[in-house]
Amino acid sequence: MTPDIRIRLLTPADAGALIRLAEVxxxxxxxxxVEPSGPLTYDAATSFLGDPSVLFWLAEANGEMLGFLHCCIQRRRNAGPWAELLLMEMGTHAQWRxxxxxxxxxxxxxxxxxHRGIEEVWVPANLYATGFYEKCGFAKDEGEILVKALG
Ligand SMILES: CC(C)(COP(=O)(O)OP(=O)(O)OC[C@H]1O[C@@H](n2cnc3c(N)ncnc32)[C@H](O)[C@@H]1OP(=O)(O)O)[C@@H](O)C(=O)NCCC(=O)NCCS
Known part of the structure; x- marks a missing residue:
């Protein structure tokens, strides 16, 4: 572990960090x-970080971005915890894995x-990362994740 790593939850005031991340x-x-995802406008970054369903953590050390973790807060319809998390995307810089x-x-x-009474987090994991998630305590669930792209 790097000594002075800092992990913080971004707010709309951190749009600049999200814009820098999109470039790399x-x-x-x-x-x-692969190519970076491409330029992000200030308005798009601010809107994303201001969305109450978005959670975006950034790991940094000495001003360098080392990792990010993006989750979505998913409200639950039935009794029990008010929401669960969907882990949408995460990554550690290739040189810091x-x-x-x-x-x-x-x-x-x-x-x-x-701190918020949320008990479950789901992740649609790629095969490369499955072992990592298992090391972090995630377990395979029954069923499969399907996706449809409107063409
Ligand atoms: C998956 C990823 C986020 C892991 O990040 P990382 O900072 O390297 O992970 P850590 O160093 O905290 O690893 C924690 C544990 O998982 C293990 N681990 C890490 N990556 C692993 C992998 N790809 N496969 C199996 N085990 C892995 C580590 O060895 C460590 O085990 P230990 O506790 O026994 O030492 C990183 O490899 C990455 O960014 N991958 C590319 C993007 C990606 O696949 N994201 C997930 C999308 S679903």
Whole structure:
């Protein structure tokens, strides 16, 4: 673990950090050779971070972005906890993997959940990351995740 890593939940005032991340987010992908997701406008970044259903943690050390974790707060319809989390996306910078940063971000998310009475988090994991999630205590559930892209 890097000594002075800091993990913080971003707010709309952090739009600049999200814009900088979008320029280099390929480095947080399974394959860093892909293209970054592309320029993000200030309005788009502010709107995203201001969405009450969005949780976005950034891990940094000495001003360098080392990892991010993006969750969506999903309201539940029935009795029990008021919501659960959907872990949409996370990544550790390719040069900083296997140093505990991913696990630290998961722990930051879990602390946030505990303080708000949320008991479950789901992740549609890619095969590359399944072992990581299992190390962090996630277990496979029955069923499959399907997706439909409107063409
Ligand atoms: C998956 C990912 C976020 C893990 O981040 P990381 O900072 O390297 O993870 P950590 O160092 O905190 O690892 C925690 C534990 O998981 C293990 N682990 C990490 N990546 C793993 C992987 N790909 N497969 C199996 N185990 C893994 C570590 O060895 C460590 O185990 P230990 O506690 O026994 O030492 C990172 O590899 C990544 O950014 N991948 C590309 C993007 C991606 O796949 N995101 C997930 C999308 S669903």
């Amino acid at each position: 987010d390929n480095l947080f992908d399974e394959d860093p050779a 296997r140093l505990g940063i991913g696990r630290s971000m998961i722990l930051a998310m879990e602390e946030w959940m505990r």
